[in-house]
Amino acid sequence: MTDLFSKFDALIAQREGLLATGVKDPFSLVMEEVKSPTVAVVNGKETILLGTYNYMGMTFDDDVIAAGKKALDEFGAGTTGSRVLNGTFQGHKECEDALKEFYGMDHAMVFSTGYQANLGIISTIAGKGDYIILDIDSHASIYDGCKMGDAEIVAFRHNDVEALEKRLKRLPADAGKLVVLEGVYSMLGDVAPLKEMIRVSKEAGAMVLVDEAHSMGFIGENGRGVAEEQGVLDDVDFVIGTFSKSVGTVGGFCVSNHPKFEIMRLVCRPYVFTASLPPAVVACSAASIRKLMHNKNKRAHLWENSKNLHQGLRDLGFQLGTPNAQSAIIAVVMPDLEKGAAMWAALLENGLYVNLARPPATPAGMTLLRCSLCAEHSSEQVADILNRFERAGKAVGII
Amino acid sequence: MTDRSEMFDRLKGLIEPFNKKGVEVVETTTFAGDLEWDSLTVMDFVAEVEDSFDIIISMNLQAEIENVGQLVDAVTKLSAA
Numbered sequence: 339m340t341d342l343f344s345k346f347d348a349l350i351a352q353r354e355g356l357l358a359t360g361v362k363d364p365f366s367l368v369m370e371e372v373k374s375p376t377v378a379v380v381n382g383k384e385t386i387l388l389g390t391y392n393y394m395g396m397t398f399d400d401d402v403i404a405a406g407k408k409a410l411d412e413f414g415a416g417t418t419g420s421r422v423l424n425g426t427f428q429g430h431k432e433c434e435d436a437l438k439e440f441y442g443m444d445h446a447m448v449f450s451t452g453y454q455a456n457l458g459i460i461s462t463i464a465g466k467g468d469y470i471i472l473d474i475d476s477h478a479s480i481y482d483g484c485k486m487g488d489a490e491i492v493a494f495r496h497n498d499v500e501a502l503e504k505r506l507k508r509l510p511a512d513a514g515k516l517v518v519l520e521g522v523y524s525m526l527g528d529v530a531p532l533k534e535m536i537r538v539s540k541e542a543g544a545m546v547l548v549d550e551a552h553s554m555g556f557i558g559e560n561g562r563g564v565a566e567e568q569g570v571l572d573d574v575d576f577v578i579g580t581f582s583k584s585v586g587t588v589g590g591f592c593v594s595n596h597p598k599f600e601i602m603r604l605v606c607r608p609y610v611f612t613a614s615l616p617p618a619v620v621a622c623s624a625a626s627i628r629k630l631m632h633n634k635n636k637r638a639h640l641w642e643n644s645k646n647l648h649q650g651l652r653d654l655g656f657q658l659g660t661p662n663a664q665s666a667i668i669a670v671v672m673p674d675l676e677k678g679a680a681m682w683a684a685l686l687e688n689g690l691y692v693n694l695a696r697p698p699a700t701p702a703g704m705t706l707l708r709c710s711l712c713a714e715h716s717s718e719q720v721a722d723i724l725n726r727f728e729r730a731g732k733a734v735g736i737i
Numbered sequence: 738m739t740d741r742s743e744m745f746d747r748l749k750g751l752i753e754p755f756n757k758k759g760v761e762v763v764e765t766t767t768f769a770g771d772l773e774w775d776s777l778t779v780m781d782f783v784a785e786v787e788d789s790f791d792i793i794i795s796m797n798l799q800a801e802i803e804n805v806g807q808l809v810d811a812v813t814k815l816s817a818a
Contacts, residue, residue, distance in 0.1 A: 469795075474780055484796075490795040490797055491795055491796040491797055492793055492795050492796070493780065494784075495780070501784065505787070505793060508787075508791060508793045509793060701777075702777060703775065703777065
């Protein structure tokens with residue numbers, strides 16, 4: 339008998355090798371208590387959280403929690419059904435209404451996760467004979483959406499407008515085309531030149547989908563994301579987003595002005611063939627989305643945190659993924675996986691949690707310590723974070 | 738036959754800058770196995786070939802191309818279209 343698991347042997351060996359060096363397993367951490375959006379107890383120790391996607395700190399917002407408790411009492415623990423059968427409650431409609439208002443768009447569709455939103459929309463709208471043109475550094479959910487559908491997939495170099503334009507021009511003029519972009523790329527925290535990319539896409543007659551998962555609530559005048567910031571939101575055909583970052587819950591969505599958009603509810607399999615979000619989750623999400631519309635001061639403080647952390651880490655001598663702070667993600671580049679894991683563990687020892695990211699999630703085979711800031715991090719916490727980075731970096735020999 | 742060997746030579750020329758191990762390139766040379774290219778190298782190489790021939794090699798098609806001979810066939814077909 340062929341052991342179907344033998345294909346994982348190389349990964350198993352790499353993991354055992356890493357653990358044999360004495361570092362704690364970076365991929366099985368448990369948050370024993372969560373005290374606030376920025377502090378948890380890990381291994382019995384109070385730890386500053388700098389590796390969550392809780393950009394706007396909405397997880398413990400009083401109004402958000404109150405809305406969830408009320409929905410739990412009034413609508414129960416779960417929906418036990420698909421959105422198209424018994425699983426659309428009042429809360430799901432209210433959540434979609436909040437999204438329509440947030441983005442100023444005609445249609446909104448809520449999925450059970452952000453992953454499913456990409457999977458469903460991409461695989462459904464681009465079919466046989468159509469083309470999907472995507473950035474090579476796209477998120478796994480985008481690639482999986484491509485794999486699930488029947489379209490031809492064409493990749494172009496990360497954030498390279500010219501490479502995108504050349505490829506678009508080589509495709510048959512009359513073929514259906516979907517260009518898939520992200521506002522903020524989550525590994526390095528860099529922003530896409532959406533304005534130019536959308537211009538060349540529209541010139542080639544393509545529809546454009548932008549995943550704004552890491553920019554919602556924070557980037558742009560109204561927190562609508564990078565497309566808003568660059569003044570091109572009206573040219574975006576589909577915005578994909580998630581509730582598991584700035585919104586602070588779980589779930590995914592697509593908003594659009596396409597006049598036929600509602601048909602997606604019947605043809606999109608990752609929407610139809612799964613249970614809908616629990617009532618408490620959609621109630622929390624709707625409350626959070628409405629609050630995120632009016633959060634200028636929090637957005638300003640988050641930018642300040644991001645800029646201070648970027649500057650501070652650079653001054654300490656760390657190599658960073660971007661030349662300046664472009665989002666709430668600051669990626670610290672590690673020399674290799676072993677040093678990265680050691681640094682990760684040393685930071686945890688110093689009471690600081692960051693994300694350890696490694697291939698295949700990362701571009702160019704990099705090992706990254708990914709820091710994501712929260713609007714609820716105080717300026718003192720950011721100073722404290724820098725001190726901990728300095729201590730750990732010196733202990734591991736990276737700076 | 739001449740056409741095919743011309744195409745082979747042209748592609749071999751494009752492969753060489755990425756052939757860090759100095760592997761001998763023949764029709765049966767595989768990209769993953771013999772040349773040991775990772776996904777990033779594949780992407781850079783594909784972009785080179787696409788730009789040189791003004792074609793698109795979709796990821797669907799890339800998945801079916803394992804060796805140099807198959808690439809010669811694919812590029813010949815795409816260039817003729």
